[in-house]
Amino acid sequence: xxxxxxxxxxxxxxxxxxxxxxxxxxxxxxxxxxxxxxxxxxxxxxxxxxxxxxxxxxxxxxxxxxxxxxxxxxxxxxxxxxxxxxxxxxxxxxxxxxxxxxxxxxxxx
Amino acid sequence: xxxxxxxxxxxxxxxxxxxxxxxxxxxxxxxxxxxxxxxxxxxxxxxxxxxxxxxxxxxxxxxxxxxxxxxxxxxxxxxxxxxxxxxxxxxxxxxxxxxxxxxxxxxxxxxx
Numbered sequence: 377x378x379x380x381x382x383x384x385x386x387x388x389x390x391x392x393x394x395x396x397x398x399x400x401x402x403x404x405x406x407x408x409x410x411x412x413x414x415x416x417x418x419x420x421x422x423x424x425x426x427x428x429x430x431x432x433x434x435x436x437x438x439x440x441x442x443x444x445x446x447x448x449x450x451x452x453x454x455x456x457x458x459x460x461x462x463x464x465x466x467x468x469x470x471x472x473x474x475x476x477x478x479x480x481x482x483x484x485x
Numbered sequence: 486x487x488x489x490x491x492x493x494x495x496x497x498x499x500x501x502x503x504x505x506x507x508x509x510x511x512x513x514x515x516x517x518x519x520x521x522x523x524x525x526x527x528x529x530x531x532x533x534x535x536x537x538x539x540x541x542x543x544x545x546x547x548x549x550x551x552x553x554x555x556x557x558x559x560x561x562x563x564x565x566x567x568x569x570x571x572x573x574x575x576x577x578x579x580x581x582x583x584x585x586x587x588x589x590x591x592x593x594x595x596x597x
Binding site for chain 1: 489516518525526527528530533535575577583585586588589590591
């Protein structure tokens with residue numbers, strides 16, 4: 377079993393839609409839960425991170441962590457064409473980061 | 486405000502050639518890492534360093550060599566390039582403990 381599982385998509389939605397991106401993980405030692413956004417031919421950039429179970433909101437983005445189910449989600453409200461990118465979930469424990477394979481999202485104007 | 490700078494952006498090599506991918510950061514970060522990104526495989530850690538003079542292997546270290554003589558620089562050397570090393574390579578840096586990891590723009594490498 378992989379430590380991190382992420383549906384690669386691709387996901388295509390109309391502008392204004394609510395987007396839900398998800399990852400599951402198996403390592404109970406993961407302490408920080410992150411979402412990175414990667415535009416085409418660019419490096420990943422941190423979008424949000426959280427330490428605990430529950431929700432964390434930042435503008436149109438909400439990160440949700442359920443440690444009991446080992447499941448994290450990223451919700452994007454009122455999606456915009458500029459949100460078109462690959463979204464990678466990531467986890468941190470000790471000195472190591474563990475990344476999902478990424479979900480490709482296209483928001484159609 | 487440069488952050489993490491990688492050079493070159495693109496490179497084509499022939500099998501058996503060697504080369505060095507350069508990475509420099511100006512944030513005085515202790516931790517630096519090299520990842521490769523392949524379709525369907527996500528980001529995989531090649532080597533990392535927790536400070537000048539200290540390096541360690543990641544998930545996929547074979548065929549790569551690193552050294553860290555200064556805090557700012559962390560070059561990645563391909564000793565004898567193979568087609569399996571065709572990939573996009575990212576360098577990243579961060580401070581100590583949990584901290585935001587900053588990535589460079591990547592080097593796209595093709596080995597023919």
